Amino acid sequence: MSPDTATGRGLSPETLAITLGYSPAQAFGAAKPPAVLTSTFAYQSAQHAKDVHEAFFRGTGPAVGASDAYIYTRLGHPNLTMVEARLAALDGGEASAVFCSGMAAITTTLLALVRPGDVVLCSRPCYGGTDGYLTTVLPDLGVTTIGLSDGWDAANIRAAVVEAMAAGPLRVIHLESPANPTAAIVDIAAVARIAAELAVVQGFKPIVVVDNTFLGPLLQSPLALGADLCMTSLTKYCGGHSDLMAGGVTGSADLVARLKALRTLSGNHLDPFSAWLLLRSFETLALRTDRACSNALAVATFLRDHPKVAAVTYLGFIAGDARTVFDRQCRGTGSTFSFHLKGGEAEAFRMLDALRLLRLAVSLGGSETLICNPATTTHYQTPPDRREAGGIWPGTCRVSVGLESPADLIADLSQALERA
Numbered sequence: 001m002s003p004d005t006a007t008g009r010g011l012s013p014e015t016l017a018i019t020l021g022y023s024p025a026q027a028f029g030a031a032k033p034p035a036v037l038t039s040t041f042a043y044q045s046a047q048h049a050k051d052v053h054e055a056f057f058r059g060t061g062p063a064v065g066a067s068d069a070y071i072y073t074r075l076g077h078p079n080l081t082m083v084e085a086r087l088a089a090l091d092g093g094e095a096s097a098v099f100c101s102g103m104a105a106i107t108t109t110l111l112a113l114v115r116p117g118d119v120v121l122c123s124r125p126c127y128g129g130t131d132g133y134l135t136t137v138l139p140d141l142g143v144t145t146i147g148l149s150d151g152w153d154a155a156n157i158r159a160a161v162v163e164a165m166a167a168g169p170l171r172v173i174h175l176e177s178p179a180n181p182t183a184a185i186v187d188i189a190a191v192a193r194i195a196a197e198l199a200v201v202q203g204f205k206p207i208v209v210v211d212n213t214f215l216g217p218l219l220q221s222p223l224a225l226g227a228d229l230c231m232t233s234l235t236k237y238c239g240g241h242s243d244l245m246a247g248g249v250t251g252s253a254d255l256v257a258r259l260k261a262l263r264t265l266s267g268n269h270l271d272p273f274s275a276w277l278l279l280r281s282f283e284t285l286a287l288r289t290d291r292a293c294s295n296a297l298a299v300a301t302f303l304r305d306h307p308k309v310a311a312v313t314y315l316g317f318i319a320g321d322a323r324t325v326f327d328r329q330c331r332g333t334g335s336t337f338s339f340h341l342k343g344g345e346a347e348a349f350r351m352l353d354a355l356r357l358l359r360l361a362v363s364l365g366g367s368e369t370l371i372c373n374p375a376t377t378t379h380y381q382t383p384p385d386r387r388e389a390g391g392i393w394p395g396t397c398r399v400s401v402g403l404e405s406p407a408d409l410i411a412d413l414s415q416a417l418e419r420a
């Protein structure tokens, strides 16, 4: 079968990341998509205005490449359509909704799905912002969050589900796998199977949402593992240069339509220029992913063997049952992980302040290597008991390995560790 460049059928992810969502016939034959920097779109006539509104609110437009179907940029715009088509294809989803940040994607998804009295089950550890939203914002709306630790084990998943259902109707299961900052993994397929069983018990199935930020679409496909929605902070590996913010959710057309309806009313869509940048970034995702993964292996191996490092949580080193889950659900080891320094905050701060090449900053997935102390930065707001239960200690440092020479990165870490 010859590949279909319009739908992407028959094309590999590396090719989809470069071609899907734009054709030169859409814009003056331009080989590359233009950035359509406008906030509004002119109608051809009053009847046309009525028709496009009808199509939009009935959920039938705008279609990819339908240049006459746009209304107002908050409702949708050409660069958003292009980036959504590409992300959906890469994740293997029917549709996608792209937002102005990962947190906008997460919070809009939760708000679209939960109602007062509902329960959310959330794997731990998870990104501090997600944890904060689930434990400080949603409780004010009458929604309870129950935590799931060591979610690679089916017995732990079942126990957490029982606890969650005792607290009320279990509406959403939010998984972050691999998790920020330790790269802990959750058995996504096992959770999806258990969620399907709950449809009979509860009368409805909890929606399984997976935050795929740590690996991204090329290294893990949560939808193929049974998740209903796949969420990715596109600010990270997909954006890839630490110069834009975006978040995407993929899944069935029905579920994604619910998110888009709320996005239109919340105004947290992705703007045209960021969508254009992101579309361009997708083109090098495969190359960047390969290089970041091989660099991370070299850095993690160096750290594991260093006398001042107590442990490294790099995915390539996991063993036992968690390893079996990893082998089944991930296609690569990623480039963000944590290491625990012997000692605590003082040792970590001395090392961080001695670094010359690695940048001391939060975030991950950029071309440059970033490092931070999660307990005092990304997970500052997570209470110490929850942090420590998730494996985040005062001496824990998270590193996002970039695309530099691994020898230079190791030399910098080596000299900085002398000061720890």
Ligand SMILES: Cc1ncc(COP(=O)(O)O)c(C=O)c1O
Binding pocket: 101, 102, 103, 104, 127, 129, 176, 179, 180, 211, 213, 214, 233, 234, 235, 236, 245, 246, 247, 363, 364
């Ligand atoms: C795993 C994970 N999910 C979600 C987010 C939120 O994404 P954003 O910063 O794009 O809002 C982050 C940010 O670091 C993250 O690490």
